[in-house]
Amino acid sequence: MTTVGEVTSVEVVDLATTPLRELNQRLHDLAGGAPGPRHWRVLNPNGAHAIACGLDAEIEVEVKGHAGYYCAGMNKLATVRVHGNAGTGVAENMMSGLVVVEGNVSQSAGATGRGGLLVVHGDASARCGISMKGIEIVVRGSVGHMSAFMAQTGCLVVCGDAGDALGDSIYEARLYVRGSVKGLGADCVEKEMREEHVAQVRGLLDRAQIDDADPSEFRRYGSARQLYTFKVDNAGVY
Amino acid sequence: MSDTATALSAEAVSDTAVAVSGQAVSDTTGGWQPGLRESYLFDRNVIAEIHRAAREGIYDIRGFGAKRKVPHFDDLLFLGASVSRYPLEGYRERCATDVVLGTRFARAPLELKIPVTIAGMSFGALSAPAKEALGRGATEVGTSTTTGDGGMTAEEREHSRILVYQLLPSRYGMNPDDLRRADAIEVVVGQGAKPGGGGMLLGHKISDRVAAMRDLPTGIDQRSACRHPDWTGPDDLEIKIHELREITDWEKPIFVKVGATRTYYDVQLAVKAGADVIVVDGMQGGTAATQDVFIEHVGIPTLAAIPLAVQALAELGLHRQVQLVVSGGIRTGADVAKALALGADAVSIGTAALIAMGDNSPEYEQQYRKIGSSAGFYDDWQAGRDPVGISTQDDELAARFDPVLGGRKVANYLGVLTLEAQTLARACGKSHVHNLEPEDLVSLTIEAAAMARVPLAGTSWIPGADHQL
Numbered sequence: 001m002t003t004v005g006e007v008t009s010v011e012v013v014d015l016a017t018t019p020l021r022e023l024n025q026r027l028h029d030l031a032g033g034a035p036g037p038r039h040w041r042v043l044n045p046n047g048a049h050a051i052a053c054g055l056d057a058e059i060e061v062e063v064k065g066h067a068g069y070y071c072a073g074m075n076k077l078a079t080v081r082v083h084g085n086a087g088t089g090v091a092e093n094m095m096s097g098l099v100v101v102e103g104n105v106s107q108s109a110g111a112t113g114r115g116g117l118l119v120v121h122g123d124a125s126a127r128c129g130i131s132m133k134g135i136e137i138v139v140r141g142s143v144g145h146m147s148a149f150m151a152q153t154g155c156l157v158v159c160g161d162a163g164d165a166l167g168d169s170i171y172e173a174r175l176y177v178r179g180s181v182k183g184l185g186a187d188c189v190e191k192e193m194r195e196e197h198v199a200q201v202r203g204l205l206d207r208a209q210i211d212d213a214d215p216s217e218f219r220r221y222g223s224a225r226q227l228y229t230f231k232v233d234n235a236g237v238y
Numbered sequence: 239m240s241d242t243a244t245a246l247s248a249e250a251v252s253d254t255a256v257a258v259s260g261q262a263v264s265d266t267t268g269g270w271q272p273g274l275r276e277s278y279l280f281d282r283n284v285i286a287e288i289h290r291a292a293r294e295g296i297y298d299i300r301g302f303g304a305k306r307k308v309p310h311f312d313d314l315l316f317l318g319a320s321v322s323r324y325p326l327e328g329y330r331e332r333c334a335t336d337v338v339l340g341t342r343f344a345r346a347p348l349e350l351k352i353p354v355t356i357a358g359m360s361f362g363a364l365s366a367p368a369k370e371a372l373g374r375g376a377t378e379v380g381t382s383t384t385t386g387d388g389g390m391t392a393e394e395r396e397h398s399r400i401l402v403y404q405l406l407p408s409r410y411g412m413n414p415d416d417l418r419r420a421d422a423i424e425v426v427v428g429q430g431a432k433p434g435g436g437g438m439l440l441g442h443k444i445s446d447r448v449a450a451m452r453d454l455p456t457g458i459d460q461r462s463a464c465r466h467p468d469w470t471g472p473d474d475l476e477i478k479i480h481e482l483r484e485i486t487d488w489e490k491p492i493f494v495k496v497g498a499t500r501t502y503y504d505v506q507l508a509v510k511a512g513a514d515v516i517v518v519d520g521m522q523g524g525t526a527a528t529q530d531v532f533i534e535h536v537g538i539p540t541l542a543a544i545p546l547a548v549q550a551l552a553e554l555g556l557h558r559q560v561q562l563v564v565s566g567g568i569r570t571g572a573d574v575a576k577a578l579a580l581g582a583d584a585v586s587i588g589t590a591a592l593i594a595m596g597d598n599s600p601e602y603e604q605q606y607r608k609i610g611s612s613a614g615f616y617d618d619w620q621a622g623r624d625p626v627g628i629s630t631q632d633d634e635l636a637a638r639f640d641p642v643l644g645g646r647k648v649a650n651y652l653g654v655l656t657l658e659a660q661t662l663a664r665a666c667g668k669s670h671v672h673n674l675e676p677e678d679l680v681s682l683t684i685e686a687a688a689m690a691r692v693p694l695a696g697t698s699w700i701p702g703a704d705h706q707l
Contacts, residue, residue: 131467230296
């Protein structure tokens with residue numbers, strides 16, 4: 001952090017009285033290291049969509065309540081903490097930085113994310129990590145069906161259970177699930193959990209500040225790489 | 239139907255058509271002699287495809303667009319001015335061609351000098367020099383070009399003064415920096431060649447650079463998703479568009495592109511979701527790689543789609559407020575003028591732009607023959623062996639293509655399209671190409687009259703006028 005103020009210096013924006021456009025514009029104006037507050041607190045989000053999306057600065061934004069769709073969408077560098085639940089597409093296409101949701105998240109959490117870390121302390125709904133492209137996602141609860149659909153690269157750690165069709169049409173992403181998996185999607189298989197994988201899970205749990213899950217209890221899933229070429233033998237699974 | 243029959247049988251007796259199917263034939267008649275009668279249903283192309291399917295066991299994937307004959311702009315004619323109205327002088331009286339896209343909500347609409355833009359084509363499908371040439375050509379004549387399913391390359395950004403950045407279901411290469419570097423954003427819901435289908439890029443075109451841009455392993459057959467990963471349906475789309483506006487501080491125009499199917503409803507829903515510009519791509523629209531069965535059998539002709547889109551906009555009171563861009567089979571200035579007369583604000587070209595750069599040129603006949611094709615028939619854009627260096631990722635082939643010369647050709651071609659459209663507009667007495675209107679058109683066929691909603695020539699009859707949506 002390039003903060004100049006002390007820890008107690010927090011810029012407070014109340015969305016009950018301030019338009020979302022004004023909040024996002026002020027946050028965007030900090031891109032490229034421009035001077036301004038480094039620590040922000042957003043009050044009364046009331047499920048508004050697109051809160052703190054498109055950030056590009058090493059700042060911290062606390063959202064005190066529930067966020068709607070696409071909170072912290074396409075985030076770069078910033079830390080966004082949602083003290084509530086978040087709607088569809090939280091941290092979608094995130095490039096870098098950290099997004100933490102204290103509650104549950106809706107569908108497509110971290111969709112197509114290319115970097116950074118998304119931590120969900122509750123459960124995530126369907127399609128968590130869909131088309132992920134390098135993002136790391138840690139879910140303390142469970143994830144819904146079709147999670148990690150077409151996941152390309154990156155890592156999804158699920159401390160609870162996974163719904164049906166986990167990792168359908170997966171490419172090179174790594175999936176770790178501690179609990180049960182209702183079903184694996186096309187071309188997704190369980191793989192050996194070697195020491196390097198335990199270490200990877202441990203590292204991610206540490207960064208997510210989750211200390212009540214034993215990394216050795218996770219199982220690993222990934223691509224069988226059988227759908228990487230169009231072959232007639234695959235017709236049944238397409 | 240007789241036209242279709244003629245076209246098919248004429249094609250079937252040429253040796254090149256047979257050559258496409260990979261069967262060696264030495265004489266120019268393909269073995270035909272008096273008394274041998276070819277089946278209309280099972281002509282040699284159909285037979286070759288059945289043999290191919292039986293041999294390979296998987297559908298045919300190819301590039302280009304629909305090859306079947308459908309009602310098109312050729313079936314319309316302009317009513318030039320005469321006694322009842324007067325024309326404009328060809329070289330003295332001005333016929334303007336400028337168009338502004340994105341005037342509804344965006345702070346920085348696109349100001350184009352001509353109503354012809356370059357459609358989205360991916361780096362991956364096309365080589366980097368080909369993308370550069372499209373940017374150079376478009377920039378020279380003051381129009382826009384568009385990225386594709388593979389992200390934005392430095393070459394195309396550098397050489398495109400006005401660049402539209404596509405947001406596709408795959409989100410390959412998507413990043414907020416490129417979003418902010420773009421001049422407009424196009425949310426791609428579908429394309430005319432395959433409404434309802436996702437992208438494809440076969441392994442031989444997945445070079446290290448293409449793979450890295452898409453975060454995928456080199457050399458695998460890529461299948462892009464057909465639905466967006468983080469929104470479903472028009473209500474979500476509205477929220478997605480809002481997010482894109484917030485990320486870009488409400489500066490960029492936001493286009494929504496749909497393949498032409500249920501065009502009236504799709505356009506109304508896209509407008510309701512907040513689009514600044516609607517792009518409707520008819521079934522003749524090109525593709526780099528799609529199943530042949532998809533290309534030929536899904537979607538409606540461009541001619542039928544335009545009136546549906548215009549009606550949808552007009553009923554909302556937003557025709558000309560939300561601009562309409564039409565693509566799918568635009569080849570000539572006549573096509574441009576007819577699309578505008580039917581109510582489009584601009585058109586886009588894809589296939590025609592590649593042809594302008596040299597695709598399917600007889601100059602490369604010997605090399606087309608070596609890969610089992612022929613100039614005028616080449617559609618294996620998916621295969622990456624393009625001898626012209628356009629639809630390839632092979633460094634050696636791509637190096638054959640000169641982006642400066644290619645750009646020059648694109649600019650020339652765009653210039654000709656514009657001049658031709660102006661010529662027709664002046665003949666109809668219009669001082670701006672946008673003043674062309676359906677009233678300036680008649681149709682040659684009943685089918686085209688019904689689809690385009692202009693009367694059959696010599697009559698006031700618009701078939702189906704009582705059965706419009």
